[in-house]
Amino acid sequence: MAYMFFGYFAGIIAITAILVVALRNPVYSALSLLVMFFHVAGLYITLHAEFLAAVQVIIYGGAILVLYLFVVMLLNVNRDDRYHSQWRVAAFVCIPLSIEFLVLLSGGIGSAHRAPASLSVEPYISNNTLAIGKMLFSTYLFPFEVASLILLVAMIGAIVLAKRDIGENNAKHMTRAPGAR
Amino acid sequence: MMVPVSYYLILSAIVFLTGVVGVLIRRNIIAILLSIELMLNATNINFVAFSDRLQDLGGQVFVFFTLTVAAAEVAVGLAIIIALHRSKSTINIEEFNLLKW
Structure with a gap:
């Protein structure tokens, strides 16, 4: 059963990933990427990451x-x-990347069936969102704050880059490069 | 009845290679950004697969941060595309050689 779900999701993900690159119209590429995102979310659900699937x-x-x-x-x-x-x-x-991939594929399949190393983790909490929240706000608190800073910088950067006339009045008197608009 | 983690690695390698090929051979800047999204998703699949296999939630938290970075990258990248389109009215990447020496 698990193999069936994995085969379905993996097949659709691989096909749509190739379609994203192969299709010429960017709209079709984006829609194919949308299908891939949904199937990746399904794959997350089979991996017990329900919160990440929703996100x-x-x-x-x-x-x-x-x-x-x-x-x-x-x-x-x-x-x-x-x-x-x-x-x-x-x-x-x-x-060379493809050849490396094939070499790794032919050599590494047998060794991946080992049991995972015994880690000192508490048993998996059934409430995935609760567990992620607890971890995010305790262990990963500082990276969480840095992520908020990244979003702020990206927001300001996007506004500055995409807006047409920020600084236009100030730059009017300066020399402009010949390639500028 | 668990799918071995190597299968997830193979799937993720296929998606990642597709993304690399897309970045290298496409000429449309939007298609290049979409290929970058493919690569980010490939790494996310790896993170979640190992998080499930090792019973460690750190991988899922890292996927969370990857999502944040991807959102920021998309916002800035699309703003750059709009600025490029405004300056040259094309998004074909071969037209942009302003930084070429």
């Missing part, structure tokens, strides 16, 4: 993907999307 659907599927689709439709790009002209360099990088 995955809400943040990735709800916020990030909508932002992508918004930008795609704002910029109105669905043309001239061939592959990069430096695809030889890409192949030169990717083929």
Whole structure:
């Protein structure tokens, strides 16, 4: 049963991941990524990470993907999307990576069936959200605060980058680079 | 009746390699950002699989932080794309050679 669920989710994830790269229209790529996010959330549920599954659907599927689709439709790009002209360099990088992947795959399967190392952890609490909250606010309190700082900086940075005329009046008298707008 | 953790590693490696290939061969900047999302999700699958296998919630907390960083990256990246599109009215990456020497 577990194998069946894993096979379904893994198959859909792999197929849609390849479709994200292969499809030419960015809207289709984004929608295929949405399907992949939902199936990753399903995979999280089979791994007993219910809170992360909900967060995955809400943040990735709800916020990030909508932002992508918004930008795609704002910029109105669905043309001239061939592959990069430096695809030889890409192949030169990717083929060793693929070979390494295959080597690791052929060598490492048998050794992964060992029992996990005995860690001194308390038994898994059935309430996943409660356990994550307790851990987040005790052990990982400082990284949690740093994450809030990252979000603040990203918000200010996005506003400054995307807004058209911040500092425009001040920069008017300065010399402008010939490539600037 | 547990799926061995190597299966999750294989799935995550496939998704990550797809993301790397996408970053390298696509010319659309939005497609490149989508491929970066693929790579982030591949690492998240690894984190959750090992968190379940080792019965340690630290992996899930790290996925939480990865989500935060991904959200920040998307916000800043899309703002950069909008600024680029405003300056050159294209998002084809081969048109941008301002920093090339």
